Amino acid sequence: MKLNKIFLFLPVLLISIFTLVSCEDDSVDKASTPNDLVSFGDYPQVVGINSGETIQIEGKVYATTTTSSDRVINLQVISQSLYNDANPADQAVAITTANPDYFSVPATVTIPAGSREGVFQVSVTGLDLYDENGVNGKRIVIGIVPSTDYASNATYIGTHAVLPTDVEDFEVISDRMVLKIRENFLCSENHITVQIFTDGYGEETSWELYDADLVLIASGGPYATATPGGGETRDLCLADGHYVFVAYDAFGDGMNDGTNAGYYKLSKYDAEGTETVIAQNGTFATDETVEFDLP
Known part of the structure; x- marks a missing residue:
């Protein structure tokens, strides 16, 4: 009877010892293995x-x-x-x-x-x-x-x-x-930003900004080839008046190549830094014109 109890107890004891050893080995491996x-x-x-x-x-x-x-x-x-x-x-x-x-x-x-x-x-x-x-x-x-x-x-x-x-x-x-x-932009008039977010063909994208007399006052592009999400954010300080913004795509399919959706965005910021979006789009053909007035 006692012998049977011993034989029954031995497997349990061996399993317990094996489990303890395995746990100790795991903790050592986790601390030393370069898998982190x-x-x-x-x-x-x-x-x-x-x-x-x-x-x-x-x-x-x-x-x-x-x-x-x-x-x-x-x-x-x-x-x-x-x-x-x-x-x-x-x-x-x-x-x-x-x-x-x-x-x-x-x-x-x-x-x-x-x-x-x-x-x-x-x-x-x-x-x-x-x-x-x-x-x-x-x-x-x-x-x-x-x-x-x-x-x-x-x-x-x-x-x-x-x-x-x-x-x-x-x-x-x-x-x-x-x-x-980015350097914080200080402007005593109208703080305007032109943001360009390109598709996979940034070399096709450019833009121009004109005043009321159609005098060119700012421009950008073309941008890097095959770099979705490229482009720029341009800060401008503009006086009150009428302005014309033109976005161009040289290939004629706008700023969406079918996989990557690019866009332009015109925004105005007040003294507290609150953004007002003037225009935003990327779906056009060869060009798109946006006219806006400040303030």
């Missing part, structure tokens, strides 16, 4: 800054698991792209355009033990934020440096080799944080 996914938060982010002002912008990285020790994630500023260099007409990869003299990014960010979140600060000074065409706004693009200690989101752009003998013409784009830094 690390990524940035929701970007791009548009940040306004006064001319000459220095501000701190908070950035965050997130991990899928917690660990028992601090994790140090290496950061880098993305200032060039092999894909863009090989395809100058198709600037599909967002890179940093801001002057490095006026911003700084830490080399690392730490995710504390027991946490899934790490916080870092990007310092930016509001200088040299207009490009050669007078467009307000430049980018700071930050990437996570690849490591065997963690994984990061990645996609390929270009032609990925299928066989070892194929020519590899592609670029790996890891998870990136994109900051769009």
